[in-house]
Amino acid sequence: MADTERKLSNGRTRIEFATDPSRYRHWKLKVDGDIATLLMDVDEKGALFEGYELKLNSYDLGVDIELADAIERIRFEHPQVKVILLRSAKPRVFCAGANIRMLAGATHAHKVNFCKFTNETRNGIEDASAASDLKTICVINGTAAGGGYELALAADHIMLVDDGSSAVSLPELPLLAVLPGTGGLTRVTDKRKVRRDLADAFCTTEEGVKGKRAVEWRLVDEVVPGSKLEEAVGNRAQEFAARSKRPAGAKGIRLEPLKRERTANGADYSTLSFEIVDRLATVTLRGPDAPPPASADAMVGEGAQFWSLRLARELDDAILDLRVNEFDVAAIIFKSAGDGEQVLAYDRFLDANQDHWLAREIRALWKRVLKRVDVTSRSLVALVEPGSCFAGTLAELVFATDRSYMLAPSLPSPASGGGLGRGSDNKPPATLALADVNFGAYPMSNGLSRLASRFLATPSDVDKAKAERGTMLDAEAAAALGLVTFALDDIDWDEVRVFLEERTSFSPDALTGLEANLRFGGPETMESKIFARLTAWQNWIFQRPNAVGEEGALKRYGTGQKPVFDTKRV
């Protein structure tokens, strides 16, 4: 169970999430009118780490980063696309799933974060369907094994070729002694609603299920003879496109490369920066420096420069960067700087244009980024200080944190000559402001808004907060509404330092488990079950010698030696 770090290939020292189609090595994106085809064609030699090859359309994080990028680009750059055809460019194989050699050699931390990101990517495909009516049809001509079938499960419609050999399977348990952990088990039971005993048979059968039985067991939506495949795919794509409400004539915007400069202990983006000191990453978000554009057309004109979109993309990149490249970071501290009224103006602008495809996509992106924050295994803290602009969409980050502290003006003291806010730096006192967007636009994975999750016991407190939309709330008012954890004055503000020091002294694992529970009170959804029931069990298995020990199945796969199992059932 040695957990030694593997080397990134090509001399890279960090995993990068930014990419674009001109740099894809594993996917081909073709857009033809309202149909996009996303062809999986994994480059065997294009692995993210050294030491394995990506045979048979197997994937690693690098392959999935391109997939996630492609889905985002279809949404923003090709709004006219109504249907994505997800296909393989390889003969006789759709996708062999996560690369086993990669998994066998990955650290526990990488395995966990790899699965988290791939889960988010598949959730993103479903979000495109639910939020943007962008439907995905998966065409399986060959084998879809393990993560390959899990990818198919994210689609709205699965077509399987009926050729006597094309099959879907989840062979993780019999072959590798791990779970189909990229949503597989949960989508089988909760999305496809496969009968539990048939699901058991399916998930313990290495060779999987093909042909008519795959339809009968609800594993795919239809089987098609090979000779009629292209015709059937074309028809199905047209049917789905005809039903989609996507904008017909819309012209997309270009998702330009992010501007990011690495600094000594962090990075600067155009709308935020982060800095890591003593295992604490402070992310400072900057409010807009200009009012929102005058019209939706002007927003399209600004494109990826539009402040809300720019910040969402940059925040997403920063969170991912911290997640997979900075394992030692114990907590992420959100700060902000700017004019809260301007942030509210952007939120009002997006509200006013909510039927515009781009406004809708920006809001949906923020929803996904905030969900990514929710499942980030770092303690999350917000510091609401003078000069900050936690309003509307940015206030949502305060509600996403495990704890928030807000600086209250102390009583004027003759010595300080004022004492508003933090000493005499002339910044206005800290405020927090709510907007419509805080009451439903950004549901968490449990289906509730962060404020509804926060006030599970007292739903009337959501209404009380709602009545204060648009008000710049000072610390006293924010605390009275229950919007921040603690409001402290200058004198007590040192408690924040003590808290952060204490936080970094705790067991990182125990914090991960604690936060994964406390953040998600109330109902569960298929999505939240993937990150809870499924992921937590998988992470447990990823620690067990039967999977990852020297004699475990993951380590012995492909060696010709059988795994040796401890037969105890726990």
Add this chain to the structure above:
Amino acid sequence: MADTERKLSNGRTRIEFATDPSRYRHWKLKVDGDIATLLMDVDEKGALFEGYELKLNSYDLGVDIELADAIERIRFEHPQVKVILLRSAKPRVFCAGANIRMLAGATHAHKVNFCKFTNETRNGIEDASAASDLKTICVINGTAAGGGYELALAADHIMLVDDGSSAVSLPELPLLAVLPGTGGLTRVTDKRKVRRDLADAFCTTEEGVKGKRAVEWRLVDEVVPGSKLEEAVGNRAQEFAARSKRPAGAKGIRLEPLKRERTANGADYSTLSFEIVDRLATVTLRGPDAPPPASADAMVGEGAQFWSLRLARELDDAILDLRVNEFDVAAIIFKSAGDGEQVLAYDRFLDANQDHWLAREIRALWKRVLKRVDVTSRSLVALVEPGSCFAGTLAELVFATDRSYMLAPSLPSPASGGGLGRGSDNKPPATLALADVNFGAYPMSNGLSRLASRFLATPSDVDKAKAERGTMLDAEAAAALGLVTFALDDIDWDEVRVFLEERTSFSPDALTGLEANLRFGGPETMESKIFARLTAWQNWIFQRPNAVGEEGALKRYGTGQKPVFDTKRV
């Protein structure tokens, strides 16, 4: 992380679940009219294993077995009791939670099963409230730490003495680097609905919360000055008793000791037996050998001998025995023998008397036993063979399994001279029968009946099955209704052997994770979240060196040495 087995104390070789108040070492049960007082008074020297003492009302599995027994006895032996006062007999301490030395030295398998049983016991306290209107008031005079507060959380009402020192706390994370895993985190968020950031503050504060703040944060229901405690407890008990609909004049039945004889590789009870061969435990349930009694009074007269109750208690004991004493068992195979019509007659009898307290308690016990089966980490298999009596309540076990096989009559062959069922043993062909009880009386932890869980995709199939209540369904009919996984004839029946052999060849851990996912499709409840989100994360942490390694917090607690943590956040 050596996982060596600890020695049971007093020369015991197996953990026994059967007990009664005359043998309690840790609890005192006093019944006074409609109020029962359950006093925790743990005997330091009464630990289940060698090597630790149960100081400060800390507990191990042995203590919890007595608690579970006491709750059952109040329900069956003292039906007139309306309120349980849960209190400590020790000064200045309510309960210090699970014994840390016990946890630190326990095998992973024991830790997991200890938590599972304690969770079931706390769920049982809540079930007494929900199903039988038997309310629990927890009186905390002193400290309720960790599992001590988790026990309190199971109560309907928590009273805390306001004396400047009595407090509730969940110090597991800061002290031990593990979670409050006996429902603690989930009950804080989902039952008490504590605001998530306050819950974070509470669960990371070693000393906990006391006095008024404990009420403000919703951690307890009221604080009471020490001088007024007895008066307040008396008043509260009377109030709860006045609201309870428990039967006033009912006289209980005695839960006589179970009859069980150990055999060479199993055990014989009066209504079932089990036998372990090649890591497979076959549990054979026997149907009633006489019709149900003529009246509810006659049922009370039969008391613990009443077939339904006897079988429920014996099955519960057998499942628990297999769970904690037979870790090598890979699968539990349920068979049955008897007359299905008689089983249905008992179910109809209980239906007809559903307003009688004893009938209600028997049904509620079956519900809990079936839930215990659901969360048992062994592959569950049902074999429906000629001579079996899987009908009504017993059919529920078939729906609880991961897979069921039913023997179908083969075509008559001249050679066999018949071929009905399994050869020529003269048994009638296998049948399966449904009853009202299969459609709501036994919800799973997800809140659905097993048939509703089974037919998540096609609720109309539940109605189709419902229409067949009372019919003795042969294999073909049962398979057509989707009630069994596979119907096989004599010739194919060997597939069962192949399946079982294969099952025992798989990784036990992977099966545990797989089954914990596939068994619980659809919605989640607080109860199901405890066994999923909370338990799975806790089990993961129980594998992590930060908790259980030689330098981990659990191992180092009390040694004066600080734990050393791997600082990676995973």
